[in-house]
Amino acid sequence: MFSDLREFLKALEERGWLKRVSEPLSPELEIPEVLRQVMYARGPAVLFESVRGFPKWRVVGNLFGSLDRIRLALGELEEAGRRLLEPMASPPPLTLADKFRAAVELFELGRYAPRAVRGGPVKEVVEEPNLLSIPAFKTWPKDAGQYITFGVLITRDSRGVYNLGVYRVQILNEREAVVHAQIHKRAADLFASSPGCVDAAIAIGGDPAFLLSGIMPTPYPLDEYLFAGVLRGGGLEVTKGVATDLYIPARAEAVIEGCVDVKDLRREGPFGDHYGVYDQGGLYPVFKAKALLRREDPIYYGTVVGRPPLEDAYMGKAVERVFLPVLRFLLPEVADLNLPEFGLFQGIAIVSIKKRFPGHGKKVMFALWGLGHMMSLTKVVIVVDHDVNVHDLNEVLFAVAQRVDPQRDVVIVPGAHVDVLDTGSPVPGYGSKLGIDATRKLPEEYGGRPWPEEVAPDPEVAARVKAVVEQLLSL
Ligand SMILES: Cc1cc2nc3c(=O)[nH]c(=O)nc-3n(C[C@H](O)[C@H](O)[C@H](O)COP(=O)(O)O)c2cc1C
Structure with a gap:
C-alpha cells in the first residue's frame, strides 16, 4: 500500500521501472509524443523533471503501462x-x-x-x-x-x-x-x-x-x-x-x-x-x-490515448481482473473473461462459462448487456465453454469456427446503447450489439443429436512415442 504518488515513484525507480528525462519538454505535443512512443515500445514510467513553461511542476507518465507495475500498485x-x-x-x-x-x-x-x-x-x-x-x-x-x-x-x-x-x-x-x-x-x-x-x-x-x-x-x-x-x-x-x-x-x-x-x-x-x-x-x-x-x-x-496498445490497455486489464470476482458473484456460471486490448474493452468481450442448459450462452450475453456500464456497453460478446482459454485468441477462433451455426448462434440486438465514442455506430451512443454463442451445443440445440466426440490420442501410445517426438523436435 502506497501513501502517495511519490512513494510509488520511489518503488518504481528502485526496480528500474521509472526513467527520468531532464531535457526541458513541453506538455503541448512533446511530452505526449515521448510517452506514446515509450508506451508502444512497452517501456518504463517516465518522470519529466523539467517542463517547459511550468517551472513549479514535474510531469510523470506511463505509470501503469505494464501489469507488473499495476500489480505493484494493487497487489494480486x-x-x-x-x-x-x-x-x-x-x-x-x-x-x-x-x-x-x-x-x-x-x-x-x-x-x-x-x-x-x-x-x-x-x-x-x-x-x-x-x-x-x-x-x-x-x-x-x-x-x-x-x-x-x-x-x-x-x-x-x-x-x-x-x-x-x-x-x-x-x-x-x-x-x-x-x-x-x-x-x-x-x-x-x-x-x-x-x-x-x-x-x-x-x-x-x-x-x-x-x-x-x-x-x-x-x-x-x-x-x-x-x-x-x-x-x-x-x-x-x-x-x-x-x-x-x-x-x-x-x-x-x-x-x-x-x-x-x-x-x-x-x-x-x-x-x-x-x-x-x-x-x-x-x-x-x-x-x-x-x-x-x-x-x-x-x-x-497525465496519460495519452490513441490506437492500442497504450497505457489504458493495462488499466483495462486491471479493471477486468478486479471485477471478475464481482462478475462471478452475479453470474456464477462465468469461468473467465477477456477484454482484449485491441478490442478496445467496450468493443469485444470474450467470456467462458460452465454451460448447463440449452440457451445458456445467450442467457449470459444478455445478462452482460444488462449489467453496469463496464459490461453493458460491450458491442460484441463471444461466449465459449469453460475449457477454452479466453486469453488465447486462436483457441477462441477455433471455438467460433467449430461450434457456431450463424443462424442459430449469432444474435444481433438492434437499437441498443453503445459506447458514446464508438466510431462504428450510426449515432453516438446508439447502435446495435452482436452476440456469438460459440459453446458446444446440447442435443436440444443440435437437432436432437449429441455433440460429436472430440478426438484425443491414446494416452499410452502418446507416452510411448514421446521420446521419438522429442528427438525429432530437437533436431
Ligand atoms: C485514460 C482514460 C480516459 C477516460 N476518459 C473518459 C471520458 O472522457 N469520459 C468518460 O465518461 N469515461 C472515461 N473513461 C472511463 C471512465 O474512467 C470509467 O468508465 C469509470 O468507471 C468512470 O467512473 P464511474 O463508473 O464512477 O462513472 C476513461 C478511462 C480511462 C482509462
Whole structure:
C-alpha cells in the first residue's frame, strides 16, 4: 500500500521501472509524443523533471503501462474484488461462532473506510485557481486544446455517497473546463438529477490505488472512497476542501475545487481518443474552478490515448481482473473473461462459462448487456465453454469456427446503447450489439443429436512415442 504518488515513484525507480528525462519538454505535443512512443515500445514510467513553461511542476507518465507495475500498485488483482465481496460471500451467520466471524468481517470492511485528517500535503499551497498554470497535455495536433487526461473527478450525491471518475477534462480558460462524463457514467447520472452547480473537485496525482479507483466501474451506491480503500488494502487519508464541503485526498499532488454547472453546457472536442480517431465530442457541462490546492513542488500525472496498445490497455486489464470476482458473484456460471486490448474493452468481450442448459450462452450475453456500464456497453460478446482459454485468441477462433451455426448462434440486438465514442455506430451512443454463442451445443440445440466426440490420442501410445517426438523436435 502506497501513501502517495511519490512513494510509488520511489518503488518504481528502485526496480528500474521509472526513467527520468531532464531535457526541458513541453506538455503541448512533446511530452505526449515521448510517452506514446515509450508506451508502444512497452517501456518504463517516465518522470519529466523539467517542463517547459511550468517551472513549479514535474510531469510523470506511463505509470501503469505494464501489469507488473499495476500489480505493484494493487497487489494480486482478483484479490481486491474478492475483498469487496467477503461480507456477502459467506453463508449467513447462524451459530455464535459464525456471528462473531461476521462481526469481524464487518470490522475489517471498516478498515477500508476513508480517514479524515485536518491538513495534508495537498494544502501546502492554496491559491486562486488558474487552470492554465497546470501542465495539462495537448495530445494530438488537432485536439481542441489542453486536456487533463487523468484527473479524478470527485463528487458526492445527496445521500452522501462519493463518486470518483476519470473523465477527460478540456481546459477552456483560467477558471473553466468541460467535463466529458459520458451519459452512462455515474457522474453524468448525478448531473442529470441535480439542479444547479454540483460541488466537484479534480484530483491530480495521488497514490496509485486511488488513481485507479477513478477508472473502475464501481456500481452505485457503493461509495468510491470506500472502494478505493478496498483496492489499496486500507483507508485513504482525506481532508476537507477549502472551497467546497467535499472531502479530498489529503496526499494528492494537486486538487482543483469548484462545481460543475449542469445548466452551462458547452461544446467539447475534438479529441483524439482510444478508437484512434478524433472524437468530435458534444455538449458537456462546465466545471467552474474556485480554488487550486497543491504541493509546493507538485507532480502532474497525465496519460495519452490513441490506437492500442497504450497505457489504458493495462488499466483495462486491471479493471477486468478486479471485477471478475464481482462478475462471478452475479453470474456464477462465468469461468473467465477477456477484454482484449485491441478490442478496445467496450468493443469485444470474450467470456467462458460452465454451460448447463440449452440457451445458456445467450442467457449470459444478455445478462452482460444488462449489467453496469463496464459490461453493458460491450458491442460484441463471444461466449465459449469453460475449457477454452479466453486469453488465447486462436483457441477462441477455433471455438467460433467449430461450434457456431450463424443462424442459430449469432444474435444481433438492434437499437441498443453503445459506447458514446464508438466510431462504428450510426449515432453516438446508439447502435446495435452482436452476440456469438460459440459453446458446444446440447442435443436440444443440435437437432436432437449429441455433440460429436472430440478426438484425443491414446494416452499410452502418446507416452510411448514421446521420446521419438522429442528427438525429432530437437533436431
Ligand atoms: C485514460 C482514460 C480516459 C477516460 N476518459 C473518459 C471520458 O472522457 N469520459 C468518460 O465518461 N469515461 C472515461 N473513461 C472511463 C471512465 O474512467 C470509467 O468508465 C469509470 O468507471 C468512470 O467512473 P464511474 O463508473 O464512477 O462513472 C476513461 C478511462 C480511462 C482509462
